[in-house]
Amino acid sequence: MDTDIVHFERLHESWKDTFSRLMEAYPIASVRLSSVAGEDAELQEALARLDIPVLWLTPSVPCPVKPVIGIPSTYGADRWAADIGAIAQDPDHTLLIIDAGTCITYDLFLNEGHLLGGAISPGVQLRLNAMHEHTALLPLVEAEPEAHILGYDTRTHMLSAAVNGARFEIEGYIRTLYQIHPDLHVFITGGNTFQLADDFTCPITYDPYLIFRGLAAL
Numbered sequence: 774m775d776t777d778i779v780h781f782e783r784l785h786e787s788w789k790d791t792f793s794r795l796m797e798a799y800p801i802a803s804v805r806l807s808s809v810a811g812e813d814a815e816l817q818e819a820l821a822r823l824d825i826p827v828l829w830l831t832p833s834v835p836c837p838v839k840p841v842i843g844i845p846s847t848y849g850a851d852r853w854a855a856d857i858g859a860i861a862q863d864p865d866h867t868l869l870i871i872d873a874g875t876c877i878t879y880d881l882f883l884n885e886g887h888l889l890g891g892a893i894s895p896g897v898q899l900r901l902n903a904m905h906e907h908t909a910l911l912p913l914v915e916a917e918p919e920a921h922i923l924g925y926d927t928r929t930h931m932l933s934a935a936v937n938g939a940r941f942e943i944e945g946y947i948r949t950l951y952q953i954h955p956d957l958h959v960f961i962t963g964g965n966t967f968q969l970a971d972d973f974t975c976p977i978t979y980d981p982y983l984i985f986r987g988l989a990a991l
Contacts (some may be wrong), residue, residue, distance in 0.1 A: 796823075799837035805830065805988040807850035831853055837990055838864050843888035847876075851984055856880055856888075858987030859960040859981070867954040868982070871943060873963035874912070875899060876946060879928045879946055884956060894942060897965055900935040918966055940967040952973045 780799065782790060804823065807830040820827050828880060832848040835841070838860045844853065844984075847976050852872060858881065859870045870880045875944060876899065879892040895903065897916040905913040924930035943961075947969075951957045955977045961967075962983035969977070980986070 778985055781982065781985070788813075788816045788861070789822070792819050803828065804984045805991050807854040807984060807988060809851055830988065830991065832842070834991065836860055839886050841882070841886045843886065851917065852878055852880065854984040854987035855962055856882065856987065857984070857990055858962075858983040859978075860886075860978075861986060861990040862960075862978070864960050866956045868956040869947065869950055869959045870955055871946070871961045871963070872983075873961065873965040873967065874941060875945070875964075877943070877963075877965075878940060880952075881950060883954075892946070894939075896963075897935045897939050900938065901931055904931055904935075909912060912950075939965070940969065943967060944970055947973060947975070947977075951967065958960075 780795075803826040804820065805828045810835075830850045830853060831848070832844050832846055834853075834855055836857050838857065841856075841860070854868050855872050856868075859868050865884060867884050868880075869884045870882070872878045873896060875896050877894045877896050881889045881891065883889055900913045901916060902918050904911045911931065912928060914935075916934065917932060920932040921929065921937035922933065924933040947957075947959055948962060952975075959973075959975060959977040961977065961979050962981060968980070
């Protein structure tokens, strides 16, 4: 199963122009999409012009690697794509998939293919936004990839708690679940990266393209 990423870009022009340029550059045979952003009329129109199969990922689309049970109907498409991307790389172990984006999501799959459960918490920027929006004086602070363990003024105090709090939360989930599932393999993806502690003995795979690998596996 080939899940190599040969090209990645962020949208910077119309969908029509993007598809036209990519179709000229690559031998594209099909399109797979995952989105939680709702309907996009321009995207729908551009897809309708393509003379190739188009697959929208939903929670009802089965995992192509092995049977998986326990996926709720409300599951986000991007979340399911990342899970499939992890399962495609390691179908034989208990997997914890962590997607650290706007929110931080946790999904635990037992090695027999059962989604045991998950969790959702605010991402770093959401934590900073909430402190600003729900207090009288705390400023709006932009997230940074790293922060000192303790700050020296209001801004760095907030960054310390938001960044390190998210990191400690992730480390806590990994440590706790590894004690319960000794065959645990952790996959971490998403727009926020964290410098985790270096004493973990369970395998941890950092993969920024996990969602795309899941879509490629379909």
